[in-house]
Amino acid sequence: MPRYLVPAKEIRNETVARNSRFVATLAPVVTVEAAKAFVARVRSEFADASHNVPAYLVGHGSSVIAHCSDDGEPSGTAGRPALAVLQGSGLGDVAVVVTRYFGGTKLGPGGLVRAYGDAVRRVVALAELAHRVPVHTALIALPYGLFEQARLLLVAHAGVLLAQDFAAEVTLTVRLPVARLDRFQLALSELSNGACKAQIVETSEVLMPVQPEND
Numbered sequence: 155m156p157r158y159l160v161p162a163k164e165i166r167n168e169t170v171a172r173n174s175r176f177v178a179t180l181a182p183v184v185t186v187e188a189a190k191a192f193v194a195r196v197r198s199e200f201a202d203a204s205h206n207v208p209a210y211l212v213g214h215g216s217s218v219i220a221h222c223s224d225d226g227e228p229s230g231t232a233g234r235p236a237l238a239v240l241q242g243s244g245l246g247d248v249a250v251v252v253t254r255y256f257g258g259t260k261l262g263p264g265g266l267v268r269a270y271g272d273a274v275r276r277v278v279a280l281a282e283l284a285h286r287v288p289v290h291t292a293l294i295a296l297p298y299g300l301f302e303q304a305r306l307l308l309v310a311h312a313g314v315l316l317a318q319d320f321a322a323e324v325t326l327t328v329r330l331p332v333a334r335l336d337r338f339q340l341a342l343s344e345l346s347n348g349a350c351k352a353q354i355v356e357t358s359e360v361l362m363p364v365q366p367e368n369d
Contacts, residue, residue, distance in 0.1 A: 158214040158246045162284035162363050167277040171269040173257025177203075178277035180250045182284075182361065186212050186219055189249045196251040204256040207270060209237040214246025227254075231266035239274040247286065250274050284361040288332040291316070292352035294342070295325050303345055311338040328352065329360070 209222035222233030
C-alpha cells in the first residue's frame with residue numbers, strides 16, 4: 155500500500171485581502187461521504203458568510219476523487235484555485251472549505267484567484283502532517299514475569315499498549331504496524347521460548363504523525 159501525507163487533524167487559519175476575510179478550514183477525510191459531511195458542517199457553522207468554497211481530494215495519485223465548487227463566486231475564481239493548491243501540496247484524503255466574508259471591496263477575478271489560493275496555501279503550510287498506516291490490533295497472553303520485557307519489546311517495534319488485564323496471567327491489548335508484525339512475533343517467541351504469540355483481532359488504519367527531521 156503506497157504511503158502518502160494527510161493532515162493529522164483539523165486546522166483553521168484566517169487571512170484578509172482588501173477587507174474581505176477568508177477563513178480556511180482544512181481536515182483529513184477518508185471517503186467522499188466524510189468530505190461532504192465536513193463541508194456541510196463548515197457551511198452550517200458559517201451560515202452567515204458570503205461564500206463557503208469547498209475543495210477535496212479523496213485518495214491520492216492516480217486513484218483520487220477530486221471536487222470543487224465556486225459557491226456563487228465567478229466561475230473558476232474560487233474552487234479551482236483552492237483545488238489546485240491541494241493537488242500541488244502532495245496531500246491526499248484532504249478537504250478544505252474557504253469561508254469568505256465580503257469586506258465591501260471587489261477583488262476582481264485575478265484578486266479572487268490569488269485570495270482563495272493563498273488562503274488554502276497558508277492553512278496547508280500550518281497543518282501537522284501524518285501518514286495513514288495499516289495496523290493490527292492484537293491480544294497477547296503472557297506470564298507476569300515477562301510483562302516488562304514484552305512492553306519494551308512492543309515499543310521497540312513501534313507498537314502501542316492499548317490496555318492490560320491482570321488475572322491468572324497478563325493479557326495485553328496492543329496495536330502494531332502491519333509491516334512490523336512478523337519481526338515482533340519472532341522477537342516475542344524468542345523472549346517466551348515459543349510460548350507466546352500475538353493473536354490478531356482487527357486490522358485497520360490509523361494516522362501516524364510525521365516526525366520532524368533533526369537538524
